[in-house]
Amino acid sequence: MLLGALAPGAAVADTGSGTGAAVNVTVNAAEGLGTIPSTGYGLNSAVWDSQMNVPAVQDLLGQAGIGMLRYPGGSYGDIYHWQDNTAPGGYVAPGTDFDSFMGTVKKIGAQPILIANYGTGTPAEAAGWVKYANVTKGYGDKYWEIGNENYGNGYYGADWEADNHASKSPTTYADNVLQYASAMKAVDPTIKIGAVLTLPGNWPDGVVASGDSYDWNRTVLSIAGSAVDFVIVHWYPNGTGAATALSEPQQLPGELDQLRSEIDKYAGSNGPNLGIALTEMNSGVDTTTQPDALFGADAYMTALEDGVFTVDWWDTHNGPTAISTAPDGATDFDDWGVLSSGTCVGSVCEPALNTPFPPYFAISMLSKLGRPGDQMVKAGTDQPLISAHAVRQANGDLAVQLVNKDPNNSYPVDLHYAGYTPSTATPTVYTYGDEGSSITSAAAGTSASQTIAPYSIETIVLTPSGNGISSLTAPGSPSASDVTGSQATISWTPSTGGQVARYEVVQQFGTTSQLLAESSSTSATLYNLVPGTGYTINVLATDQAGNLSRASAPVMFTTSTPADSTCAVNYTVTNSWGNGYVASLTVTNTGPAAINGWTLTFSFPSTSESFNSGWNANWSASGQNVHATNVNWNADLAPDAGNSASIGFVGNNTGAYPSPAAISLNGMVCTTTYSS
Incomplete structure (x- = not known):
């Protein structure tokens, strides 16, 4: 029996079957995480989308608080020619030309981020686009990407991105980024240029092609890092099943931290100035149903809290491809758009054209939490199925977003605060419930106690007590x-x-x-x-x-490791492949006394790392803590760097795999260096 499509606004049966144990949520307003950028809440637009610029869509995007729109659409960026609105080899819908797109951008008060055609274009074509946009038309378009996913041009095996260059190496891409940046900034020196990287822990991060010395990121940063203003990464974790997908936003802090470390290490003196743009993101799981909405609400805020200046969801419209059933019983059309395309798979049809899917409401809920310029602050929870994010709004209110990833249980929530005293007034609570057709609001609960329903997003807005408020600005x-x-x-x-x-x-x-x-x-x-x-x-x-x-x-x-330690360790990641890596360690006794028998200890910085196997030592691991003891033939370490022990291990990773910051030998923190 074929599943019937949900009619617009149709209710889905409540899957809640119980109440979980009380959850403690703590908000510390003294721990600032930066302000929400005006470009923070972004979305992709694509020239194949005939609905891109219709008034109904413009109104929906404006109501959702979209602050950045990306154009002309993913891999189409590398085949699209702005002058005549064509994309040879692809379909371009009527009414999607650049000026029409900019009409939507201006109407909703957003900013564009534009993909200059690297794959089949030229620096001159890109410079002409800048001139038309910012000199001829005066649009003031600030952000420009050089290509889309250019590492997917076949150089590492997988081939989906157009690239007509004779060489498809990262060196060629980086050299051409220099030419694009020079030509485009000669027209308008105020624009910001972005270079394509890959997010650590995601293919082809760490892959070194035959004949190359380094992977994509290091090569591109070393050559082009001085000439660009931001880097571009995409994130499609594509976990198996809703429960896995809903846990994956926890990977982002480690992956973004490792990316920042790579930028600072390889981009030279300009590294600290480079911003990070997450210009495509989607869980890829249950995409038109509540799990993807819950993923989006959590992932947007996690990325922004970790320094990303825009998160651009994929996509506005995408179209259905397959039919399945989400954990809450809703029909999933495998349509990665936030708005319905109104089309069918066989006899199973989506809701009416431009009906919002749950991820649309997740993005809309972000503006209930915070607007551009509001300050993100630290929030934590003791229940893995409940995520929490918090924002101090410009008017003094404190907003707390809770996401319940449990499809079956509601949870009572006990709220605790540091650095902020809420008033006794009943807070306003915005709710997007499971498969809802709108966001609701009501005065509910107290500043200390709330209840969150299964598979729902809640934002609690609290007013300050009036006590202890300072007129001083933040340092x-x-x-x-x-x-x-x-x-x-x-x-x-x-x-x-x-x-x-x-x-x-x-x-x-x-x-x-x-x-x-x-x-x-x-x-x-x-x-x-x-x-x-x-x-x-x-x-x-x-x-x-x-x-x-x-x-x-x-x-x-x-902090660095001590320069005057009696031991030294060099730690080198020699290979990686997305979900695993190889690390080699050289252990040296730099002290005046001989060592006969040793134990090396360190901790993985990220929970996404684990030990797999090792060599030249007796290895063991407990959680993130790793121990290695000598074998018979390398037990003796002569004084004053007389000899060294070479050991190594294979690590697993589900995301980031940062190197340990401190490594100890027989309890002494060693002078630690890193090579790659």
Whole structure:
């Protein structure tokens, strides 16, 4: 029997069958995560989409708060010619030309991000587009990508991206990015140019092709990093089943942190200036149903909290391809668009054209949580099936987003706060329930207690109590300098809006802030830090009445390992393939006394890493903690670097695989270096 399509707005049976144990959610407003960019909530548009610029779609995108629209559509970017609105080898719908697209962008108050044709185009064609857009038409289009997924041009085996260049190597791509950037910025030096990278832990990250010295990311960053303004990555985790897909946003912090490390390491002095754009994202699982909406609500905020300046969902319209049933019983059309195409697979038809699918409402819910310029702050939960994100809104309100990934159980939620005191007023709660046809709002619960239904998204908006509010602005632009193994200096620009009594420098420690220093000036030196450890720091100003300002943006650094240790380790990732990697370690005794028998210990920085197997040592692992002890023939390490032990292991990864920051030999933290 074929499943019948859901009519627009049709209800789906409530799958909730119980109530889970109480969940504790903690929000720490003293732990700032940066502000929501105006480009943060993005979406892809494609020239094959005949509905791209119709008024009904424009209205829906405007209502959803879309701040960035990407054009002309994924891989079409490498076959599309803007002058005549053609894409040889592909279909271009009427009414999707560049000026029509810009009409939609302007109407909804968004910004465009445009894909300059690398695969079948030229730097001159791209420069002509910049001239037309920003000189002739005065659109002021700021963000320009050079190509789409250009590593998919067959160079590493898989071949879906058009590329007419004689060489398809990362070196050729990077060399051409320099030419594109030069030609395009000669027309308008204010534009921002983006180069294509791959997200760590996702193919072809770490793959070194025959004849190359390095993988795609290192090659492109080393050559073109000085000439671009941001990098572009895509993320389709494509887990098996809804439960896996809903756990995958947890991968993003580690993957983005590892990407930032690569940028800083290989892009030279310009590395810290490069932004990160996540210009395509979708779980790829149950795409027209509630699981994909829950994934989207969690993943958008996770990426923005970790420094991405735009997250662009794939896609506005895409069309159905297969029929299946989601865990909540809803029909999934395998349509990766947020709006229905109104077409059928066999006799099973989607809802009417432009009916919003659940991911559309997930994006719409983001604007209930925070608008551009609002400050994201740290939130945590003790229940893996409940994710939490929080935003301090410009008017002083605090909004908390909860996502229940359990299709069967509702959960009572106990809310706790640090750095913020909510009023006793009943909060406003926005809800997008399982397969709902709209977002609802009501005064519900209290600031301390809420209940979230199965497979739903809730945003609780709390007003401040009025006590302890400071007029001081957040300290600005914190930076770290003179970082050693045990100390670092933090500097910032002063708060305004009143008289500052002192500044507090705090470490983010889960959702608990740890005061590390106080200062009456705009810098402070932190002492007694742990070698080989990552720190995330915020600065807050205290006024004369003792009230704290909002937190600064976060600054992150990692202390070095001690330069005068009696041991040294070189750690090298020699190969990787998306879900696994090989690491080699060279262990040296640099002290004055011989070592007979040794134990090497370290911890994986990310939960996405695990130990698989090793060689030249007796290896064992417990969770993220790894131990290696000598075998008979390498037990003796002569003093003063007289010899070394070479060992290694194979690691598994489901996402990021950052190198351990500290490695110890017989309990001593070693001087650690990294090669690749």
